[in-house]
Each structure stands twice: as structure tokens, then as C-alpha cells.
Amino acid sequence: MSRSWERKVQKNQLELNKQRKKEGKKPISLTQSTAADSTAETFKGRSFIFPIFLILFIGFYVMVTLRSPVYEQTGAMFWVTIACYILLAVLFFFRKPYLTISKEYIRSRRFMGDKSLFKDAIKAIVVKKGYVIIEQKKGGNWMFSQATNRFPTDDMREPLRVFAANNSIPFMEK
Incomplete structure (x- = not known):
């Protein structure tokens, strides 16, 4: 299945789940269910x-x-x-920036809204002292910094290592 088709399906699932949530019904996709979100870890920063x-x-x-x-x-x-x-x-x-690490995706607030990176779109994860860089196969890298956005980069290291190991993504620590 092509990546553009997968993105269309995910986008439509998000919209449908938002409508179902307003109506008081359970979501239909696993990525929006409470069971999937309970395993996700969220790290918040501060934009100043x-x-x-x-x-x-x-x-x-x-x-x-x-x-x-x-x-x-x-x-x-x-x-x-x-x-x-x-x-x-x-x-x-x-409006705090955040990084959510789930089993199959990483989600963050970018300048134009919330974006999700699924495991197939991630090339590598690089962790440096005070920085976390998520390299994409297509597009710009996501960088989370302790200095500029007050992210707890030391706390993010281990969940990202587990995410990389579970999804066969190269994890580099410098």
C-alpha cells in the first residue's frame, strides 16, 4: 500500500474519530482509543x-x-x-510543545499543527546531551532541545530507545 494512501486513511480516521467523540461514541481506530493512548508517553516543553x-x-x-x-x-x-x-x-x-511516544508513532506539535511520524517514516533517532533529533526519510528533521524549548531530554532517552528497538529504527547516542 502506498504511503499517500496510508496518510489519507489516517487523516480520515482522525476526522471520523473526532466526530464520534463529539457524539459520545467510542473511536474506531486503535491510535485514538484510550487503550492505545494509555501506553503512550508525553513529554512537554515550554516555548519562550x-x-x-x-x-x-x-x-x-x-x-x-x-x-x-x-x-x-x-x-x-x-x-x-x-x-x-x-x-x-x-x-x-x-501553547506548550510536546512529544508523544506511542508503540507505532511519534506525535509532536509543529508550527502548523500536530503532526504524527509513523515508524515507517523515521530514518534514525539521535540523542545528544540536551538534544533529541528524529531524522525522517522524507522531510526535515524534528529536533527537541533542552535549551530552546525546555524539553526533558534525559527523560526522553529511554522511551525513545525502546521505541527504536521495537520498530527496528537505528538509535544513536552521542
Whole structure:
């Protein structure tokens, strides 16, 4: 079976399970059931670099605008823009990145939403001091850092080793 077909099936199963959950029914796929999720381990981090960047950006924007002669012409939209940037920074700060390790997949929150990597799509897992890198066969690598996103990389090492051993994925520790 082709990979694109598998992705379509998984996407449709997720949508159907969301509808069934709203109706109060049990999910039909194992990846969404409570039995499968009970064996999954989730590690949460904290995103603080992008919110800090947004706050610094909006501070620079305010300083430049307040010192220019154009400030008298700015209206309420100027302050709405500032409020929206601050709201965006707060949203990114409280929206924690995570890594979920299950039997057959690894799931994480990427910039555009939650993404799953199934065992067939993983080329290797590399663990360094303070870093975990999941190399994909197709696409960019997923990197989880203790310094930038406050992930507990030491705690993630053993579940990733077990996941790699169970699914015949190369596991490198440096």
C-alpha cells in the first residue's frame, strides 16, 4: 500500500474519530482509543524564544513609531496591532510543545499543527546531551532541545530507545 494512501486513511480516521467523540461514541481506530493512548508517553516543553522575539519586535515597533512624526496620524489600528502581537506572544508561550511516544508513532506539535511520524517514516533517532533529533526519510528533521524549548531530554532517552528497538529504527547516542 502506498504511503499517500496510508496518510489519507489516517487523516480520515482522525476526522471520523473526532466526530464520534463529539457524539459520545467510542473511536474506531486503535491510535485514538484510550487503550492505545494509555501506553503512550508525553513529554512537554515550554516555548519562550518566539514569544520573547515577538515582544522585542513590538517594543522596537512602538519606539520607532512614537518617535516619528507619523505617530499623530496613527489611529486605533496602531494599538490594535500592538495588542494582537502581544496576544500572539502570549498564545505561543502558553501553547506548550510536546512529544508523544506511542508503540507505532511519534506525535509532536509543529508550527502548523500536530503532526504524527509513523515508524515507517523515521530514518534514525539521535540523542545528544540536551538534544533529541528524529531524522525522517522524507522531510526535515524534528529536533527537541533542552535549551530552546525546555524539553526533558534525559527523560526522553529511554522511551525513545525502546521505541527504536521495537520498530527496528537505528538509535544513536552521542
